[in-house]
Amino acid sequence: ERILAWARTLLAAHDGLQAEAASCRGQVVGSLRLGSVPLASFNPMHLLLPLREKYPELHxxxxxxxxxxxxxxxxxxxxxxxxxxxxxxxxxxxDVIELGTTTMGLLHDTRHFQLAHSALRWEELGDIPLGLLSKGMHYRQSLDLSFRSRGLEPMAVLESDSTFQLIQAITSGVCCAVMPLDCGLEDLSEHMRIIPITDASVLSPVGLLLRRSEPRSAIAEQCFDEARALFASMPR
Structure with a gap:
């Protein structure tokens, strides 16, 4: 494990060296390593797509x-x-670019659940079977707090640390799920719908982070600057 840590550092340094050399030639070439929380009111594709269009050699x-x-x-x-x-x-x-607050809605498949609501209250979720992220995850902690503060107990029929598996459960009719608004999940299928939940949000905002200490990847700096310009002109 100790050797593996050094190997990863060496590989990262090699990729960083290649990116720096390309940057000196005015190119953005190489791989951008982006980590993201699984659920937030921000779709990472809103960042990756503009970067891909501007820098076609970027992976x-x-x-x-x-x-x-x-x-x-x-x-x-x-x-x-x-x-x-x-x-x-x-x-x-x-360095931080704040991306806004995560708001929530009930994601469901209309083939299995017919919910004729324009908005829902937390109290109306009590009889709906729910799929939840595993305990200990930030988004789950916020959900638990929202239920407990109202004296409610969710009908949790499934827990998973995988958003993909939650989506599978929703499309199969096993459950619905409290998911972020504006993250693109409802676009995965024509049968997916998300109904906003009143006063439902994660207290902590979401942000894009870049480490301040050196060495910093030239790719990371360039993409962070592009993100700053991109999101400054977009409504949160």
Missing amino acids: FQLSSHTSEQIVDGLSRNQLDLGICYLDQVNASFF
């Missing part, structure tokens, strides 16, 4: 982690950029 390594793992990965130079919740982030060590 992406997109991985899903907890906020703590993203901070650690950035600190260890195992990630270039991270999208995570900011309540556990020491801003003195990172």
Whole structure:
């Protein structure tokens, strides 16, 4: 395990060297290692697509982690950029672009659940079978707090640490799930619908992080600057 840690550092240094050389030639070439929390009101494709269009030789390594793992990965130079919740982030060590607050809705498949609502209250979720992220994950902690503060107990029929498996359960009719608004999940199928839940949000905002300490990847710096310009002109 100790040798593996050094090997990863060497490989990251090699990729960083290649990216620096390309940057000196005015090119953005190589791989951007982006870590993201699995659920937030931000679709990473809103960042990757503009970058891909502007830098066709750029490749992406997109991985899903907890906020703590993203901070650690950035600190260890195992990630270039991270999208995570900011309540556990020491801003003195990172450059941060705040991406807004995560709001929530009930994601369901209309083939299995017919819900004629324009909005829902937390109290109306009590009789609906729900799929939840595993305990200990940031998004799950926020959900549990929302239920407990109202004296409610969700009907949890499935727990998973995989968003993909939750989506599979929804499309199979096993359950519905409280998911972030504006993250693109409802676009995965013509049968998917998401209904906003009143007063449902994660208290901590989501942000894009870049490590301040050297060495910093030239690709990471360029993409972070592009993101700053992109999101400055977009409504959160």
